[in-house]
Amino acid sequence: MKSSLWRGHVLPFTVLLGLLAAATLAGDYLLHRLDLVWVGRYLGIPGTLLIIGSLYYSARKRKWVSTGDPKSLLKMHEFGTWLGSLMVLIHAGIHFNAILPWLATVAMGVNVISGLVGKMLLHQSRQHVQGERERFQLRGLSKTEVEQAVFWDAVALGAMAQWRKVHIPIFIVFSVLALGHIVSIFLFWGWV
């Protein structure tokens, strides 16, 4: 049981978070080494776009949109936010200039950790609802419909619902702070 908890939950969580930290440091080091620090300055744009794009899953989950396989969209959400966060972290670099963008970076970091916790909980929920599969099959649903029904049941399970109560406010704080940073850049930077 202990081994399963370690292998199934703690290890993937630690690896993904550790990888994010290591990739940030490596990216920052490489940009400095190759004299490409200016690239880091603009990495915030694709990073933000990736994070925004990955929110399509959230829209699908709330049924604001109806197309796309939810399982694949969740994977895209996980990967897009991880990669987008990596780009934003490299963009933030090690330079401390203003408080607002740093608060946004911290909020994003907390958001990533919260997301990884959610991923862990979802994995647990999925195992829990496997028993439901047979019930859906007996109802005569197709294989795809059974998969989707099991998936939605898993994401709606108690623990996940509780987690979402934390994850969404963190995301709102992050997005407002990031928006403040983006607006200030648009306002004061010479884009033209």
Place this chain on the structure above:
Amino acid sequence: MSRTLKLILAINLLVLAVLTFAYPHLMVGPGKLIPGHQQLDTDCFACHAALTGADSTKCVSCHMPADIGRKTTQGAPVLKPLTSTPFHQELISQDCVACHSDHAGVKRYRLQGYFDHALLKKETNNQCQTCHKSPTDALHKQITGNCAQCHTQQKWTPATFEHNKYFVLDRDHNTTCVTCHVRNDYSRYTCYGCHEHTPANIRREHIDEGIRQFDNCVECHRSADENDIKGGGKGDRGKREAD
């Protein structure tokens, strides 16, 4: 999301918004301003225009181009100028932010104190001695103007000049530049500036050897060594008469 949580979130974000407007230099400013502009710390729009960034027209309202390098913004003479000659007056355009950054965070990405001659007006760009003093070494003190023959406007060295490539200045030719390059015009030379080589002598010697083209001496003579003469050349230059 509960109503209490929403309220707490809204209050926190509101506080941050108020702080941003009250302390913009700390909340959104990309690093400290240069010492001379620190009094503008909280007044972003003293230099910035909305959506277009730092505005040069705002810079020149205090830093008048005619006075830069000569007088301070208060009108007092500049006691320790940063450059030996004021040059802002000769720039083709007033794009201050192309060279200057005031915030510490922006300076990190820009090459500071970088000057590009291409920014100077064309008529000024060719007059090197308006800004630069000629070096006082034996070679340069004989020269006036025409710097671009050897030097580029990017760097003083490396200079492209290598006299031995054209002609070796050995013991017989260790003389002043103007002996061969009249009026310091290094695009031309003459070998008749010396009493040893007169047009009549040279003509006679070459005709005797059957050489009818001898106007470009260094095409065959690359030094004073009479055993090191390269014959032939393009066309009929330096060509001997057919037997």
